Amino acid sequence: MIYRSGDTELFYATSGDGPEVVLLHPTPVTHSFWTPLASSLAGYRLILPDLRGHGRSQLGDKPGQAPLSMGVLAEDLQRLLDTLEIEKAFFCGCSIGGYVLYELWRQASDRVAGMAIFCSKPQPDSPANRAKRRETIAEIQAHGTDTFFDTMSQSLVGASARQRDPALSGTVREMMRMEPDAVTAVQRALGERPDSLPTARTIRVPLLVVAGGEDVSSMPAEMEVLAPLVRGAEYHLIGDGGHYVALEQPERAGAMLRTFLDRNYG
Numbered sequence: 001m002i003y004r005s006g007d008t009e010l011f012y013a014t015s016g017d018g019p020e021v022v023l024l025h026p027t028p029v030t031h032s033f034w035t036p037l038a039s040s041l042a043g044y045r046l047i048l049p050d051l052r053g054h055g056r057s058q059l060g061d062k063p064g065q066a067p068l069s070m071g072v073l074a075e076d077l078q079r080l081l082d083t084l085e086i087e088k089a090f091f092c093g094c095s096i097g098g099y100v101l102y103e104l105w106r107q108a109s110d111r112v113a114g115m116a117i118f119c120s121k122p123q124p125d126s127p128a129n130r131a132k133r134r135e136t137i138a139e140i141q142a143h144g145t146d147t148f149f150d151t152m153s154q155s156l157v158g159a160s161a162r163q164r165d166p167a168l169s170g171t172v173r174e175m176m177r178m179e180p181d182a183v184t185a186v187q188r189a190l191g192e193r194p195d196s197l198p199t200a201r202t203i204r205v206p207l208l209v210v211a212g213g214e215d216v217s218s219m220p221a222e223m224e225v226l227a228p229l230v231r232g233a234e235y236h237l238i239g240d241g242g243h244y245v246a247l248e249q250p251e252r253a254g255a256m257l258r259t260f261l262d263r264n265y266g
Contacts, residue, residue, distance in 0.1 A: 003083040005052070005076040008060030012049040012080060019113075019265055020089040022047045022077070024097025026119075026244065027186050028145075028152060029175035030055030033094070033247055040254025044261065047084065051096065052076055053182030068185040070193050074103040081111060090265045092116035092208075092257060094246050095218070096186070102196035105203060114206035114264050116257055119215050119243050121222035122196035133191040137184045145183055149176040158214035158242025161249070172244065200229045206264035207233040210256060212241030212248075234260060 002009050013031055021044045025033040031048035032055075038046055051073055053059040059068070066072060077100065081089065090113045093101045098120020105112055125133070140148055153173035154162070161168055178186070207230045211223035220237055227235035236256055238245050246253045 003080055005079040006060065008052065008058045008076075010049065010052060010058065010076060010080070011056035012047060014048070015046050016042065016044055018044045019261075020045045020047060020084075020086050021261065021265075022049070022080075022089050022091045024049070024077075024091065024093035024100055025051065025054070026095030026097060026156070027051070027054065027190075028149065028178045028183060029172065030177055032175055033244070036250035037246055037254040037257070040251065040258045041261070043266065047080070047089070049077075049080055051100070053178060053186060055177050059179070059182045059185060068189045070099050070103040070189060071107070073100045073189075074107050077104055078108055078111065087111065088113045090114045090116075090261065092118070093120060094118040095120055095243060096190065099190070099193050099196070102199050103193075106199055109202075109205075112205055114208075114261075115203070116208040116210070116260065117223075117226065118210045118246050118253070119212055119218045119223070121218035122200050122226060123222055124193055124195045125191050130191040133187045137187050140180050140184055140187075145176075145178065145180050148183065149173060152176065155216070156243045158212060158240065158245065158248055160214060160240035161242060161244075168248065172247070197225070197229070200226055203230045203233075206260070208257065208260040209233060209235045210245065210253060211235070211237050212243060212245035213237055213239035214241060215243045215245070217243045 023034045030050050050057040098117040153169045209226045211220040227233045
């Protein structure tokens with residue numbers, strides 16, 4: 001289904017009935033990232049958007065429009081809630097999906113019933129990471145997205161998952177549906193995202209934090225700092241999980257999320 005944020009058409013899917021749970025996928029894949037885990041959440045109404053520039057959602061690059069940012073993506077979420085006439089929901093985000101949730105909390109904490117953060121560190125990019133993103137942008141502008149997607153489909157899936165299921169990286173690669181200008185816009189936005197450690201200290205809703213022991217993008221040491229900052233936060237480490245741990249181990253990750261939802265939101 002389509003909703004509008006300003007002049008931009010954005011896609012979302014829904015399934016089930018019950019309390020609303022919004023699932024925000026990582027980049028550069030689409031909402032289908034959550035499909036294997038969704039079967040663990042019967043009894044909840046799941047709302048799965050394609051973030052701006054991903055999948056079937058437009059980037060919206062008209063002249064004069066604000067550049068893509070975590071703030072713009074959080075505003076899109078508010079428009080989605082308005083479209084569906086939802087005052088407050090539970091949100092779960094992985095990677096960029098989690099970064100957007102930090103921003104949503106800054107913008108509209110009254111619309112957040114609770115949060116689950118998968119592999120989304122609160123720290124900003126290091127200078128080295130920002131330099132790497134600039135290199136990636138130049139490579140994509142010169143040669144397109146194929147090499148970038150091929151590399152991401154390997155590096156974002158943990159080594160243990162690739163060994164258990166050699167076809168998984170291919171499945172992930174098929175989910176990567178973005179135009180080059182959207183990929184570069186997202187890379188710029190990720191490099192410019194703010195430090196969310198101060199934001200984490202203000203969170204006053206139930207918070208689930210899940211890290212992957214093999215994640216080289218949001219490492220466990222970067223993720224585990226969230227728990228002591230938020231009173232009552234729940235932290236889990238899946239030792240043999242990568243950055244896409246929610247897709248790599250949907251039953252295990254889904255059980256964690258389901259238990260947390262039933263205790264705090266169901």
